[in-house]
Amino acid sequence: MKNDNIKNQYRVNEQIRVREVRIVGDGGSTVVPTRQALDMAREQGVDLVEISPNANPPVCRLIDYSKFLYQQKKRAKEMKAKQVKVEVKEIRFGPQTDEHDYQFKLKHAKEFLEDGNKVRAYVFFRGRSILFKEQGEVLLLRFANDLEEFGKVEHMPSLEGKKMFLYLAPKKAGAAKKSQQALDREKKAAEQKEAPRQKAAETADDALVEIPANGGLFANAKMSDAVKEKIKNIKE
Structure with a gap:
């Protein structure tokens, strides 16, 4: 069901019925008539995929639609993995x-x-x-x-x-919980850093604090x- 939602989110090829579109790629972007964009996709053996329908004109990419869906699913999975679950x-x-x-x-x-x-x-x-x-x-x-x-x-x-x-x-x-080894290393480093201070404190005349x-x-x-x-x- 989730995969179908991603698939139905984008219009492809003849489903794109606007007059002109903006084609984006590694070389930049250009505005062309939709019919010309479809011809370009056929010549390259790929699909015309609308990735930003609300732009003026809508933004499209020339890419294999199956590859595009795979990239989108992979990106969504990575974003979900980065999210921190707060309990x-x-x-x-x-x-x-x-x-x-x-x-x-x-x-x-x-x-x-x-x-x-x-x-x-x-x-x-x-x-x-x-x-x-x-x-x-x-x-x-x-x-x-x-x-x-x-x-x-x-x-x-x-x-x-x-x-x-x-x-x-x-x-x-x-954040992801640290491993026990990392915690032990941090503890050891903190103890080594604190040791000179403790030694100095033992030889100093500290003021006594009265406890209720x-x-x-x-x-x-x-x-x-x-x-x-x-x-x-x-x-x-």
């Missing part, structure tokens, strides 16, 4: 997700976005846990903030029934001012 990956949280589970799901979300896929993260409120919807919103805001380098927010957290959704899209267009003692899910979160203000407003 929507889901990440599910509970309103009281612990830090270990959060980091595990954050890691997967980064991989999804790096592969060019979208991410739909949501918090599922079971039964009376709907009372913690503000906590679920804060969790999703932190999730978006931690993924800022890899994805952009398409839709801020919103409650739909018993689920609160957050939608993220990759910042860069998806309250712990919990948000103890180690690096949040932007906008996210902090949002959380502050929720708590108030």
